[in-house]
Amino acid sequence: xxxxxxxxxxxxxxxxxxxxxxxxxxxxxxxxxxxxxxxxxxxxxxxxxxxxxxxxxxxxxxxxxxxxxxxxxxxxxxxxxxxxxxxxxxxxxxxxxxxxxxxxxxxxxxxxxxxxxxxxxxxxxxxxxxxxxxxxxxxxxxxxxxxxxxxxxxxxxxxxxxxxxxxxxxxxxxxxxxxxxxxxxxxxxxxxxxxxxxxxxxxxxxxxxxxxxxxxxxxxxxxxxxxxxxxxxxxxxxxxxxxxxxxxxxxxxxxxxxxxxxxxxxxxxxxxxxxxxxxxxxxxxxxxxxxxxxxxxxxxxxxxxxxxxxxxxxxxxxxxxxxxxxxxxxxxxxxxxxxxxxxxxxxxxxxxxx
Amino acid sequence: xxxxxxxxxxxxxxxxxxxxxxxxxxxxxxxxxxxxxxxxxxxxxxxxxxxxxxxxxxxxxxxxxxxxxxxxxxxxxxxxxxxxxxxxxxxxxxxxxxxxxxxxxxxxxxxxxxxxxxxxxxxxxxxxxxxxxxxxxxxxxxxxxxxxxxxxxxxxxxxxxxxxxxxxxxxxxxxxxxxxxxxxxxxxxxxxxxxxxxxxxxxxxxxxxxxxxxxxxxxxxxxxxxxxxxxxx
Numbered sequence: 001x002x003x004x005x006x007x008x009x010x011x012x013x014x015x016x017x018x019x020x021x022x023x024x025x026x027x028x029x030x031x032x033x034x035x036x037x038x039x040x041x042x043x044x045x046x047x048x049x050x051x052x053x054x055x056x057x058x059x060x061x062x063x064x065x066x067x068x069x070x071x072x073x074x075x076x077x078x079x080x081x082x083x084x085x086x087x088x089x090x091x092x093x094x095x096x097x098x099x100x101x102x103x104x105x106x107x108x109x110x111x112x113x114x115x116x117x118x119x120x121x122x123x124x125x126x127x128x129x130x131x132x133x134x135x136x137x138x139x140x141x142x143x144x145x146x147x148x149x150x151x152x153x154x155x156x157x158x159x160x161x162x163x164x165x166x167x168x169x170x171x172x173x174x175x176x177x178x179x180x181x182x183x184x185x186x187x188x189x190x191x192x193x194x195x196x197x198x199x200x201x202x203x204x205x206x207x208x209x210x211x212x213x214x215x216x217x218x219x220x221x222x223x224x225x226x227x228x229x230x231x232x233x234x235x236x237x238x239x240x241x242x243x244x245x246x247x248x249x250x251x252x253x254x255x256x257x258x259x260x261x262x263x264x265x266x267x268x269x270x271x272x273x274x275x276x277x278x279x280x281x282x283x284x285x286x287x288x289x290x291x292x293x294x295x296x297x298x299x300x301x302x303x304x305x306x307x308x309x310x311x312x313x314x315x316x317x318x319x320x321x322x323x324x325x326x327x328x329x330x331x332x333x334x335x336x337x338x339x340x341x342x343x344x345x346x347x348x349x350x351x352x353x354x
Numbered sequence: 355x356x357x358x359x360x361x362x363x364x365x366x367x368x369x370x371x372x373x374x375x376x377x378x379x380x381x382x383x384x385x386x387x388x389x390x391x392x393x394x395x396x397x398x399x400x401x402x403x404x405x406x407x408x409x410x411x412x413x414x415x416x417x418x419x420x421x422x423x424x425x426x427x428x429x430x431x432x433x434x435x436x437x438x439x440x441x442x443x444x445x446x447x448x449x450x451x452x453x454x455x456x457x458x459x460x461x462x463x464x465x466x467x468x469x470x471x472x473x474x475x476x477x478x479x480x481x482x483x484x485x486x487x488x489x490x491x492x493x494x495x496x497x498x499x500x501x502x503x504x505x506x507x508x509x510x511x512x513x514x515x516x517x518x519x520x521x522x523x524x525x526x527x528x529x530x531x532x533x534x535x536x537x538x539x540x541x542x543x544x545x546x547x548x549x550x551x552x553x554x555x556x557x558x559x560x561x562x563x564x565x566x567x568x569x570x571x572x573x574x575x576x577x578x579x580x581x582x583x584x585x586x587x
Contacts, residue, residue: 006483006517008368015485031399031428035367042486114426115399175400177368179483179517334426 004179009147009169010035012180013103014043016148017075020155021186022101023049024067024074026060028082031115032171033105036077057082061089061102068098069209071196073155077103079171080121081112083129090164091130095211097195097226099158101151102129102136103167105174106307108334116334117171119256119307125168126285126315133223135230137165137237138284140255144178150282152183161233162195168284170307172257172336230286239282240291244270248277250349251295253316254305255281257336262305265342274350284312289319296320301349305329305342355546355563357382358475360440360447360468362461363512364504365479366487366496367453370514372403374479374548375450377567379415388445393419395452396430396460403450406569416445432460440464443471454496455503465506477545478508482515482532483525490535497540510545511537512565521549523556530561 007015014036017025025040037053044051054060060076067074078086083104093100106121108114128134137157139150151167158165197207213219244266245251254262259280269276279295281288296302301324304313310328317326329345331337361378363371375391382389391410393403404423411417418435422428439447451461468474478500480493487493501507515529526549537544546565549557554566 004483004517004520005485005488006368006481007485011368011485039486108426115428116426117400171400175398177518179520182485 004181006177007144007148007180008035008175008177009141009144010105010174011039012144012148013077013151013167013169014039016151016183017101017155018043018047018049019183019185020073020152022073022075022155023047024064024072025050026052026054026063026074026076027078028054028057028060030079030082032107032117032174033077033079033103035174036103036105057085058089061086061093064100064102065089065093065096065098068093068100069096069197071193071198073099073101073159075101075103075155077105079105079107080109080118083121083124087124087130089130090136091128091132091134092211093164094128094130094134094136095132096209097162098164098209099162100164101155101158101167102164103151104169106168106170108332114334115171117257117307117336118332118334119170119258120309120311120332121168122284122306122308122311125166126287129166134226135285136163137161137233139165139167140282140284141167141169141173142256142259142280142282144173144176145180146282147173148180148183152186157237161229163229168256170256171334234286237283238286238288238290240288241280241282242291243278243280245277245279245295247275248295248298249300250274250276250303250346251299251301252276252278252303252305252342252346253281253292253312254278255284255312258305258307261337261339262342264339265346268339268343269346269350272347274346276346276350281312287315287319289315292316292319293321296323299324302326303329303345303349305337307331307336355565357385357446358473359443359471360449360474362449362451362474362476362506363479364451364458364461364476364500364508365453366481366484366493367397367457368484369453369479369481369487370516370548371453371479372401372450373567373569374512374514375448376403376406376410376569377548377565379410379448380413380568381565382446382448383413383415389448390416390418390439390445391448391450392436392439393417393423393450394432394436394460395450395457396432397452397454397457399428400424409569430460432463436464437467440467451504455499458500458504461504461506465504468506474509475545476506476509477512478510478540478542479512479514480533480536482529483517490532490539493536494539508540508542510543511540512545513547516550519550521553523553526553526557527560
């Protein structure tokens with residue numbers, strides 16, 4: 001067994017990104033994700049990497065664009081208000097088909113909102129954060145271990161599919177500490193990208209990295225091609241976890257910190273004889289619609305548990321084609337539901353719905 | 355275990371300072387002393403002494419904490435009452451200093467008064483399972499950064515090496531070499547080795563100055579969904 005270390009979620013992201021081969025980090029401080037930058041600031045100079053505190057979030061995402069153009073792994077991290085600022089840059093990355101990792105450790109909104117945890121950037125992340133037709137890969141970790149594991153996965157899939165990936169965590173995941181088994185160190189990747197702008201050596205035509213397309217016909221083609229790639233991803237890269245679904249009559253759907261709370265509630269409800277289970281999306285885009293649709297044939301109802309006003313509920317109802325009723329249990333503004341609150345919802349559903 | 359009027363806990367962030375400060379306050383209270391805990395943390399947004407406010411009050415321990423702690427306002431403010439604790443000398447004080455040199459910087463303004471009274475213990479809390487303080491060398495650089503930032507030299511070391519609820523007695527025993535080397539390199543005594551209460555029986559006799567922690571995880575363990583080990587991913 002590998003040696004474990006005790007880490008904050010934010011530190012786990014930083015260390016895992018380094019182990020996955022990322023040597024370029026650009027950021028701007030914001031609570032509750034500042035430890036990502038603080039860790040990078042300590043570590044990058046020691047390993048020959050780059051840590052740069054940019055003058056703004058907008059500058060940081062465009063620095064990521066610059067490094068990505070050379071094919072090298074790079075990343076930025078922020079919390080909700082900072083991610084809003086990065087959206088223009090993320091759209092440009094998507095338009096130029098560039099890989100990058102963007103970390104969002106969500107806090108309460110809208111606006112400056114607050115510094116306590118939230119999941120209210122679900123729409124922003126899953127609908128393509130920025131203008132235009134595009135998606136980013138979205139991962140929702142539910143433990144410090146997953147903060148590490150999914151960071152590596154996000155970086156690699158971003159390079160595999162040449163698109164931005166987002167790690168969508170909440171403030172609690174960023175701040176809490178748990179033992180972590182760090183992933184193996186990867187060989188540096190991004191060294192052999194035929195599309196990268198790294199000099200032609202007078203041996204090939206120029207690679208041009210740009211999101212501007214002068215011909216509308218060609219721009220249409222590019223959009224369609226991109227969505228063909230997205231269809232591949234939806235087929236191959238969905239990740240989710242099922243818990244106590246074998247005989248479930250109620251299916252909770254929840255991700256991140258609320259999935260852990262729901263898990264406690266499920267244990268308590270099972271002790272009362274209520275057959276309840278959970279499907280926990282690990283990727284939010286692509287959304288694991290298939291297992292949810294399959295579950296819709298077996299369960300009586302769904303319960304969506306989120307730290308927002310029901311943003312994933314829309315995706316859930318679409319996924320199950322509204323075949324079964326979907327209830328919502330939420331807290332917002334930095335508040336977190338107790339497992340008793342979730343349990344009350346489960347009981348109400350078990351008693352015949354509300 | 356001997357004690358002074360003021361006990362300060364400083365160290366790398368996430369080394370366990372807040373939790374130790376709370377446990378030390380309870381221990382002092384058990385000796386029948388009047389105790390006040392002061393939260394000097396200007397770094398951490400979540401999981402602060404403030405979480406334990408009600409419980410401390412029930413045990414007759416006062417808490418001095420920023421009015422903005424646990425609020426939505428990210429303001430690194432120090433409450434004025436800390437001066438009353440440091441200069442007033444009316445009761446025993448436990449000072450929970452923020453992590454790293456950045457957190458310790460805030461302590462500097464109280465140092466002249468603390469030195470003048472000269473009845474304090476400044477403890478360096480270490481956890482050898484934290485990624486940036488796994489080696490003695492790395493830990494020593496944190497040690498020096500903190501001393502430089504707050505201009506108050508350490509007087510002792512607390513070995514708080516742990517992996518949260520996954521800690522085994524073997525982990526604690528294995529950390530002795532690390533703590534001993536730190537002790538010899540800094541010339542400071544190991545004031546105590548703090549362990550979760552459940553580990554104490556297995557370690558009693560093998561480790562000097564064992565300090566069992568009766569309250570754990572700063573109450574966030576009790577907050578919903580944050581128990582370690584529930585999710586096996």
